[in-house]
Amino acid sequence: xxxxxxxxxxxxxxxxxxxxxxxxxxxxxxxxxxxxxxxxxxxxxxxxxxxxxxxxxxxxxxxxxxxxxxxxxxxxxxxxxxxxxxxxxxxxxxxxxxxxxxxxxxxxxxxxxxxxxxxxxxxxxxxxxxxxxxxxxxxxxxxxxxxxxxxxxxxxxxxxxxxxxxxxxxxxxxxxxxxxxxxxxxxxxxxxxxxxxxxxxxxxxxxxxxxxxxxxxxxxxxxxxxxxxxxxxxxxxxxxxxxxxxxxxxxxxxxxxxxxxxxxxxxxxxxxxxxxxxxxxxxxxxxxxxxxxxxxxxxxxxxxxxxxxxxxxxxxxxxxxxxxxxxxxxxxxxxxxxxxxxxxxxxxxxxxxxxxxxxxxxxxxxxxxxx
Numbered sequence: 001x002x003x004x005x006x007x008x009x010x011x012x013x014x015x016x017x018x019x020x021x022x023x024x025x026x027x028x029x030x031x032x033x034x035x036x037x038x039x040x041x042x043x044x045x046x047x048x049x050x051x052x053x054x055x056x057x058x059x060x061x062x063x064x065x066x067x068x069x070x071x072x073x074x075x076x077x078x079x080x081x082x083x084x085x086x087x088x089x090x091x092x093x094x095x096x097x098x099x100x101x102x103x104x105x106x107x108x109x110x111x112x113x114x115x116x117x118x119x120x121x122x123x124x125x126x127x128x129x130x131x132x133x134x135x136x137x138x139x140x141x142x143x144x145x146x147x148x149x150x151x152x153x154x155x156x157x158x159x160x161x162x163x164x165x166x167x168x169x170x171x172x173x174x175x176x177x178x179x180x181x182x183x184x185x186x187x188x189x190x191x192x193x194x195x196x197x198x199x200x201x202x203x204x205x206x207x208x209x210x211x212x213x214x215x216x217x218x219x220x221x222x223x224x225x226x227x228x229x230x231x232x233x234x235x236x237x238x239x240x241x242x243x244x245x246x247x248x249x250x251x252x253x254x255x256x257x258x259x260x261x262x263x264x265x266x267x268x269x270x271x272x273x274x275x276x277x278x279x280x281x282x283x284x285x286x287x288x289x290x291x292x293x294x295x296x297x298x299x300x301x302x303x304x305x306x307x308x309x310x311x312x313x314x315x316x317x318x319x320x321x322x323x324x325x326x327x328x329x330x331x332x333x334x335x336x337x338x339x340x341x342x343x344x345x346x347x348x349x350x351x352x353x354x355x356x357x358x359x360x361x362x363x364x365x366x367x368x369x370x371x
Contacts, residue, residue, distance in 0.1 A: 027363070028060040030083040030101075032074070034093040036065040040229060040257050041198055042282045043114065047089055048257075049171045053356035071097050083107060085367045087359075088134070091117040091141075092127055095134030108139035108366040110359075112166075115278030115301060116202065118148045122155055135159055139366040142166045142359070145279030147300035166358035167304075169350045170285040178259035180266050183252045186223060191329050193224045193295075194267035196260070196283045197274070199239055199251075200232040204297075207273040209242050209249060211318035212325060216248040219329055224249040224271075227263060264290040268335055269328050273321075277301025285350060288312075288342030293335040295324055311342040 031051065035044040047063060054061045062081055064074045078086070078101050087110045088098035095111055102109035111134060121127040135141055135156060142164050143149050153160040186192065197203040205226060216222050226249075230236035243249050255263055264270065270287035276299060284305050287294050294312030296302040306312035313328065315321040328335055 027058075027085075027367070028081060028083045029054065029062070029363070030078045030081060030086045031061060031063045031089065032078075032086065032094045032098045032101075033063065033065055033089040035067050036063055037257070039067065040254055040260075041231070043089055045257060045282050046112075046168065049169065049173075049352065050356070050359060052171070052173070053352055054359070057356060057360065066094050066097070075101060079105065085110060085363055087112070090114050091131045091134045092121040096130055099134050099137045103137070109137060110140045110142065110362055110366060111135060111138040112142045113148060113152065113278060115148075115274075115276050118143070118151055118278060119276035120202070122152065132156065138162065140164055140362050142362060143279055144168050145301065145304040147304065148279045151300075164358075164362055166355060166362065167350055168280050168282065168285060169352040169355035170282070170289045170346055171352050172257075172261040172286060172289065174258050175261045176256075176258050178255060178262040178266070180225075180252075180263065184223075184225065184250050187221075189221055190223050191219075191221045191269070192267045193222065193269045193271055193325065194227060194263065194292075195224065195271040195273065196227045196255070196263075196287075197272070198228045198231040199226070199236045201235050202275050203228075204273040204275055205235065205239050206242055207297075207318070208271060208321060208325075209246060211321040213246070215322050215326055215329070216246070219326070222248060222325075222329055225267070226251045227253070227255045227260075229254040260286060261290055264292055267292055269293045269295055269325070272296040272302055274299065274301070280304045284312075285346060288339075288346045291339040291343040293328055293338040294342060295321075295328060297321075305345075306342075307345075310338075311345050312338055 033047045035041040298314040308314040313324045
């Protein structure tokens, strides 16, 4: 399980060169996540990027994925590694295990909040108690955006002093080509809207269909593609039923992350229709990084990245979704302007180095290491 990310598969375990000033030589970290590569879920993408960045800084990092190993196995392996700090990337799904291990090993726990944690589980009658225990037991809780800090602090005001904003970055790493024509042969004049997301209710994948039916009838160039794993079988079945009567829309299936830049480059507009986000969506960051025009629902998490009319367009309901989509379909110059501004924003404000700096600072303050 340790070192299970694709970037180091098949290689011998590599102990980084000790960095001067680290307590006891190399600082050892255990990252616990509900998904890791080859999964293409948001957590897996985030953890893989942070894993690579920390190793480049000289940290000895292990990743444990609760989707592929039992809690007993993870506990045994983490205890055997004796990490100086445990970092959990989901308060509800891996937080309880991470908290037990941190207490047993007497090391600090850092928790990174997901959108599901902050927007749903923290306020869910069946899950809130477990999430609160984890957050109250953490030495630090990181979020991707100030909006999540305010939401969590409204429910747990005593937690505010331990809430730290570490904005996400984007890293489209080791890219290979995606053969769109093999999945959906399209005419050269098509205008492709792409919704990249795991298919589950919180992502509202069916929201664009009824909203865009009338537009599809008068704009035959428009096509809508979905790319992502089905994470909720009922939602996946409902989406397939609705797509069956709409030849202008198609589900492409999961796309390996190393092919995502290629697919984004073949899209004209990237959609986000989520009910909530955890401060900033990987899908929007990646779309902006590739210079794509973004059309996103107007929620706090999306406003962290999309300035309406500057780095993308926002909408607040089906009527506005259709109107904004029509603007983008019919104005190539607008698409190009928004995409260029989005690329500049991501390059300037969300570099990988800054993200890793943020986590290193959190570790330094909580584990008393000198960096």
